[in-house]
Amino acid sequence: MAKIKLSDYLFKRIQELGVDKTFGIPGDFVLPLYAAQERIGMETVVLTHEPSIGFAADAYGRLRGLGVALTTYGAGGLNMINPVGLAYAEESPLLVISGAPETKFRSNKPQFHHCVKDFQTQLRVFEAVTESQAVLDNPVTAQAEIDRVLETTVKKSRPGYLEIPRDMVNAEIEIQDRVPDTIESQAPTEATYAAVSEILSKLTQAKQPVLMAGAQLRRFHLMDKVISFCEALNIPVVTSILGKASFPETHRNFIGNYFGQFGNPKVKEFVESSDCILCLGAVLTEMETAGYTAKLPVENLIQVTYQEVSVAHHTYQGLDIKFVVEELVKQAVKSKSVKFQIPKIDPEALPDQKPEDPLKVAHIIKSLNSVLTSDFGVISDVGDCLYSGLSLKTDIFIAPGYYSSMGFGTPAGIGAQFANPKRRSIILVGDGAFQMTGMEISTAIKHGINPIVVLFNNSSYAMLKFIDQQRDYYDLARWDYVKLTEAIGGEAVRANTGAEFTDALAQALKSDKLFLIDAILDKDDISPTLKRLTDHFGKKVRAALAQAN
């Protein structure tokens, strides 16, 4: 049995899983881990504030299959609970590695800096928001614990937590043969065959089936298989909101993004008139169903998610989505009898604007669509940048479409560009979210990467204003974002009109630096999707507010 330092084992396994960079902020309890990863040639992208670390590593993980945040104890780890919660909700393979006080102190009354109640506080907090956890305080079990947390994180695509006391980082551990993985099933079960057979029978007998592609297809690396499947049967495909870009939008079977009442009305009409809706890898949450407005009658619905298949009113449990999809492809390729029609559905028409008129969201989207190629990836925050962004033609689109935390966009755009350096990130972010984490553009500048930031600037928490009404506390402080960007070494221009935006985008494309476009929006302009969304959610909020009087 070979002996190896605990941290060497950990970082080598992480490297094997395709990770070449971690994201973090150094702090005393984590310094030995920083030194350890340097030793094997990995480096940490140092951001400015911990919430950003989680978002950056999350986005990296969505593209690479694993993202790693490397943080100090307490003041570091506890400052990224929201991003970890987001990664849990949206099924992102985010691993948090936290330094910690030495094991030898753990039996004492814990009155160390960065400690809250006791040495279990941080673990308890992470237990609430991660899928798997381990405190590596024992060299004998360390390898098994590392393997378990890494495999769970990657294979279940949900966050994991490793806490490593400072005196364990370079402890020698004996490497055993790896215990066979029990997370993934090794072969399809009889239930898998039964489910697949029923799905195909339903689908091929349908008059107008449709496939809804969800985020799990990207998470579980099933995108290619689903392309084969839909081509074999020639089924039309939509994506869910969280699943946007889980199916190539340039594919001839793709007919649009489905977002219930909020999205393109023609896509809604087609999906909701379908007699067989196959949801592949989409969990039908509040957001995936557009606030439960989606009219997807259970009797017409087939849902295939990570470990479950539901057909109308009955459920097959304990299946592995990979085998379900693989079998679907095999069976579909065999049964070449059925071919469906792909309807022609145009994107929702966006109004034109005169070049000299105040800038509108629609113009931003059209301008971006005119330049988007596979050289770019789109990363969005929440707000109208996300909802209008659903109309962008892109094969990479990363956004917190379900959990909906503000502040995700800028750091995630940085993480995404590190994951895939050939893809320049186009970051869509509202001014409210930019005021939370937008200064992270400094990290892009420091590391010499060149995302384009499109700042949807309406000087307010616009969603809240449209859900409710104008109130002082929805107004944002006015920042000169151009001057601000220049103050930290980036390039920026302001666009007040359509023509100015077109011009700004052209400049951004020519620049090889981080480039911010301060897009000053017509104050009351929102996208049709956001209009429908805020009308719906506004009802609930206004009802609650009405009781107040």
Next chain:
Amino acid sequence: MAKIKLSDYLFKRIQELGVDKTFGIPGDFVLPLYAAQERIGMETVVLTHEPSIGFAADAYGRLRGLGVALTTYGAGGLNMINPVGLAYAEESPLLVISGAPETKFRSNKPQFHHCVKDFQTQLRVFEAVTESQAVLDNPVTAQAEIDRVLETTVKKSRPGYLEIPRDMVNAEIEIQDRVPDTIESQAPTEATYAAVSEILSKLTQAKQPVLMAGAQLRRFHLMDKVISFCEALNIPVVTSILGKASFPETHRNFIGNYFGQFGNPKVKEFVESSDCILCLGAVLTEMETAGYTAKLPVENLIQVTYQEVSVAHHTYQGLDIKFVVEELVKQAVKSKSVKFQIPKIDPEALPDQKPEDPLKVAHIIKSLNSVLTSDFGVISDVGDCLYSGLSLKTDIFIAPGYYSSMGFGTPAGIGAQFANPKRRSIILVGDGAFQMTGMEISTAIKHGINPIVVLFNNSSYAMLKFIDQQRDYYDLARWDYVKLTEAIGGEAVRANTGAEFTDALAQALKSDKLFLIDAILDKDDISPTLKRLTDHFGKKVRAALAQAN
């Protein structure tokens, strides 16, 4: 029995407790709570990012006796766990009120936006970092739950958590007679008298006693009593690091701040040669004992903390610090026989610098000491601004001296000025911490308050550099903080030399706006205290790093 809306009851009780402002960021789940507090004339200071909310409300609470953060669910609440952890560790009365999804949805599978695992996730996380918690999902028990959490927060001076589903905000509740409070004892116990008697006997028989004043004296409103006590016996007084300014520094009995091996050597010498050290309201954590370097022999030590008195090797438990201190005063005033000498201890000498030389920390401290009056309060982040700041003569000094989270200073300085508008906040902050939460100066500008920010700019995580060695990842991105401040509407100047700093401070004092001084520090200049601290902690870190090779 009167009927009242739940939110009216809550906010009226909060008002009765002396709170006139809450701190928050609006979000859909919390909007009815915003409207409810508006209705009774309270307002929320809207910050830019949730971690700042916690810090601002914490500082407000340290001065007012209660601080309130008003946040939305998930993306809001989970984004302030680190500040709440800090408030727990440092015993600050911070109440977090979180909006939440409606009770009627709580029995369903929770796939709402801003939800993580289930509707208990956020509660579980807050249980790990708060003293008391309640989900107000039942009108019958709501009043009792509100009372319990408010009283625990205020009387134990530790964070509390109230989660209020959106449909409960304006629910009618019946107001009962308030249940007698069981947190505070109502009278001194026999054990209290015994403890006090033993303390006084030890003290009056000592040759050279000293009183160490800790943070609990301010938290439990005992500062005046302790002044009477030390005057009665004429005992010399030092403050602990977290307790700085818990005893007036202009008082003739005050001899300095005690920070073990790291602080003023003459104070250390006096305290450690004392034959009776009475720690009043100081919990002897790692930081309070300067990394456990403090030489305070147990046989000479008396510790009076929130619910416990220890005299040498034995302990009285379940006492109330208020009665202990009250009895100490009564007995001391009676026994006028003993009067001790107050030694003359000078502050540690700080080197002078030529006006034209690169700016040094010592010059900042001297300049500030020359202008500090009771018109100001000093609020510090961690790093050398804190350690050098221990030499400031001030009667308000708020800093995370134990938990040591970066990012506290700027938002806390804003919270402090709202708590006490007559005191202009002088915010001391390093550039690493400023890059985390410094943009919160925007909130000061928006609300028309005028703190002075002294930015200790050394372009690095200087503490880490001095604990370890120069490494690339300790270098910070260079920001033009002057231009940055101007970009958001504040005033700022840069100071490269002693003369420039003196001049900048004069300008700041004349300004009625937020004013930032970008104090460019001589790169290798640190205060004597930080030098001693990083030498000590560096040993541990370097030992851990050495194993790596």
